[in-house]
Amino acid sequence: MRHTLPLAPQFYVTAPQPCPYLDGRMERKLxxxxxxxxxxxxxxxxxxxxxxxxxxxLYRPSCADCTACLSARIRVADFKPSRSQRRCMKRNADLVRSANSPWATEEQFALFRRYLDSRHADGGMADMDIFEFAAMIEETPIRSRVVEYQDAAGTLKGVCLTDVLDDGVSMVYSFYEPDEAFRSFGTYIILDHVEIARAAGLPYVYLGYWVPGSQKMGYKAGFDALEVYHGGAWQDLGDPADYEGETHPLSVDPIAEQVARISLPDTMRTKG
Structure with missing residues (x-):
């Protein structure tokens, strides 16, 4: 007998585990x-x-006593690079970009391992082997690209797994050569994705989560025309200090209320 999956997606919550961004806190995901x-x-x-x-x-932070993690995106039409960001673009003008199908290579994995060992040796991905890396790159049910950056000698310097959405590009995960800090590869890859979105006529670049109080995620606040998803709507970031209260336990809504407020496409809504 054939069994079909329910049309409306089912939502679940992970067990609590130590937060990778804020010390002394526990994270949970919907x-x-x-x-x-x-x-x-x-x-x-x-x-x-x-x-x-x-x-x-698909996941979103749903912690029991904290709402600090805020999804962030750049509004492409209004973005203007800062002076330091323009210098970053000039420093990396020699890089050649290529956008490929989501396929993992040994060269990518070698760069990924150097990046993790230098920048995130104690992170949750530190023990990933080549098979897990390949799964991260290749297991995608949507339109995704591996955007690679090579120097004039053909050496791979940076990689970004990028999803193409109907309203933008989403930077799922990026990694780059850690031994050339003066290049600011991470900043350059974001700046280049603004250009990718602009050329494609897409209004947004999705950066992942901005977390006030986290040094790992603080750099995102340095990009112009940044919006965060807060209180059920996108809004200009404004002053980052205004979000310090988001770690207060009374700022968290029950899981059932969070799920009830999720807006699903018309084709997926449960018919009564």
Missing amino acids: FTALQGDTAETLNDALSKQGFRRSQNV
């Missing part, structure tokens, strides 16, 4: 599966509501 013919439609809809993709899963 997540749902991406599968079937509706994967792209669901990814587009939930990305607009603060969700992020990891392989075939």
